[in-house]
Amino acid sequence: MEEYRFRGTGTVITYTTIYSATEDFERLTPYNLAIIQLDEGPKLTGQVVCSPESMKIGMRVRPVFRILGKEGERGIIYYGTKFAPAEDAP
Amino acid sequence: MRPVSIIGVGCTRFGERWDSSLRDLVVETGIAAIEDAGVTGEAIDALYVGNMSGGRFVEQEHIGALIADYAGLSRLHIPSTRVEAACASGGLALREAFLAVASGYADIVIAAGVEKMTDVSSGVAADALAAAADREWECFFGATFPALYAMIARLHMRRYGTTREQLAQVAVKNHHHGHMNPIAQYHTEIKVEDVISSPLVADPLRVLDCSPITDGAAAVVLAPSDIASRYCDTPIRILASAQASDSLALHDRRDITTLDATVYAAKKAFAQARLTPQDIDVAEVHDCFTIGEILAIEDLGFFPKGEGGKATEEGRTSIGGDVAVNTSGGLKACGHPVGATGIKQAYEIVLQLRGEAGKRQVVDAEVGLTHNVGGSGGTALVHILSR
Numbered sequence: 344m345e346e347y348r349f350r351g352t353g354t355v356i357t358y359t360t361i362y363s364a365t366e367d368f369e370r371l372t373p374y375n376l377a378i379i380q381l382d383e384g385p386k387l388t389g390q391v392v393c394s395p396e397s398m399k400i401g402m403r404v405r406p407v408f409r410i411l412g413k414e415g416e417r418g419i420i421y422y423g424t425k426f427a428p429a430e431d432a433p
Numbered sequence: 434m435r436p437v438s439i440i441g442v443g444c445t446r447f448g449e450r451w452d453s454s455l456r457d458l459v460v461e462t463g464i465a466a467i468e469d470a471g472v473t474g475e476a477i478d479a480l481y482v483g484n485m486s487g488g489r490f491v492e493q494e495h496i497g498a499l500i501a502d503y504a505g506l507s508r509l510h511i512p513s514t515r516v517e518a519a520c521a522s523g524g525l526a527l528r529e530a531f532l533a534v535a536s537g538y539a540d541i542v543i544a545a546g547v548e549k550m551t552d553v554s555s556g557v558a559a560d561a562l563a564a565a566a567d568r569e570w571e572c573f574f575g576a577t578f579p580a581l582y583a584m585i586a587r588l589h590m591r592r593y594g595t596t597r598e599q600l601a602q603v604a605v606k607n608h609h610h611g612h613m614n615p616i617a618q619y620h621t622e623i624k625v626e627d628v629i630s631s632p633l634v635a636d637p638l639r640v641l642d643c644s645p646i647t648d649g650a651a652a653v654v655l656a657p658s659d660i661a662s663r664y665c666d667t668p669i670r671i672l673a674s675a676q677a678s679d680s681l682a683l684h685d686r687r688d689i690t691t692l693d694a695t696v697y698a699a700k701k702a703f704a705q706a707r708l709t710p711q712d713i714d715v716a717e718v719h720d721c722f723t724i725g726e727i728l729a730i731e732d733l734g735f736f737p738k739g740e741g742g743k744a745t746e747e748g749r750t751s752i753g754g755d756v757a758v759n760t761s762g763g764l765k766a767c768g769h770p771v772g773a774t775g776i777k778q779a780y781e782i783v784l785q786l787r788g789e790a791g792k793r794q795v796v797d798a799e800v801g802l803t804h805n806v807g808g809s810g811g812t813a814l815v816h817i818l819s820r
Contacts, residue, residue, distance in 0.1 A: 357588040359635045361635045363577070365577060366557070368577075
């Protein structure tokens with residue numbers, strides 16, 4: 344096993360905009376969720392931070408560091424990767 | 434392996450059953466199935482119950498012993514096992530019961546399914562259901578179940594030209610079938626315009642593309658075919674029982690618009706039964722969302738890949754069409770108490786094959802199929818039943 348760091352850039356395979364979410368994500372609605380194929384090949388699921396109207400199958404995205412969730416007002420904050428449009432990403 | 438038949442069935446009314454607890458629902462359906470089969474408690478060798486999330490929905494686990502207890506069987510000390518495969522828990526309970534009888538290990542076995550979902554808020558229910566997806570790689574990033582199926586739908590529309598109206602037609606048909614089913618949650622007919630103007634849940638899926646939150650339970654009684662006629666005038670044979678798995682996360686699948694678990698389970702089932710998809714007269718398939726039924730009728734082999742929407746629009750899956758799909762109203766209109774659904778599907782097919790399906794009866798139905806999916810396709814079960 345060898346650790347490998349992905350560049351994080353990729354292409355949207357399919358997507359949705361979520362209007363009704365679980366309690367943890369309700370404050371974000373509407374938000375975009377996509378299946379993204381990373382340039383190295385593997386696919387994953389992640390949010391894309393842009394307006395619902397600008398989402399397209401085949402659009403290029405790049406990774407952005409964001410808050411993913413919180414355990415209440417005083418609890419632990421989870422950070423992780425979301426994606427942003429990157430038409431100029433190589 | 435020896436042949437197995439269904440000798441008795443029962444099902445509660447589906448819906449918001451605020452008058453009944455989880456255990457009340459199981460007792461109601463268990464008594465109905467045992468009376469229908471005409472068996473005594475002493476004759477029962479084992480119980481299997483499908484339940485996805487009693488712990489989250491009603492804070493009750495240990496459902497196996499609970500249902501044996503409340504069925505009045507605790508003094509008989511019959512082995513009772515809960516099985517879980519998310520929304521395919523019921524189908525898996527049927528398969529475990531089938532294997533127990535087919536192997537010769539047990540004679541009379543009950544397969545039940547139950548879910549009591551309306552005691553929690555819709556947000557809590559959505560999160561409990563989301564546990565069927567990959568918590569670390571999907572839900573953690575904000576995925577919901579409608580969202581996963583919406584992403585399948587969008588790609589299916591792009592690749593195969595499936596239209597928004599064709600998706601809606603699945604719901605319209607299933608409400609039409611469901612309004613003829615006395616146990617269904619909804620008895621209202623709807624139009625394509627109602628579906629495509631209902632509020633968005635996860636674009637392109639709207640409220641009327643989604644199966645509801647439901648309370649309900651169902652049970653079937655199995656016996657070796659060679660003694661089935663002692664209990665029942667019209668035993669229904671289980672010609673095939675097949676199960677397949679796939680990656681939990683949708684993004685790891687070979688093809689996002691095909692449920693390979695369905696494809697593999699169906700191939701195995703048709704080989705066991707020595708039948709083809711064209712031999713099926715009536716089928717209960719997993720339409721948790723409208724796109725789910727389109728995938729099912731393609732992946733089971735009823736129609737070529739990409740033509741499920743067109744076939745639905747042309748009425749080929751309605752009662753009177755090539756294959757009557759979801760005569761109960763499906764998950765969409767009959768309701769979807771997740772652990773009970775796989776057993777309710779068998780209940781409906783047994784009624785159809787006995788000729789007891791009332792206004793929604795498929796004329797001369799001889800061979801039926803049930804198709805139950807867990808999650809977004811991590812598990813699939815296919816059973817083929819015959820008169």
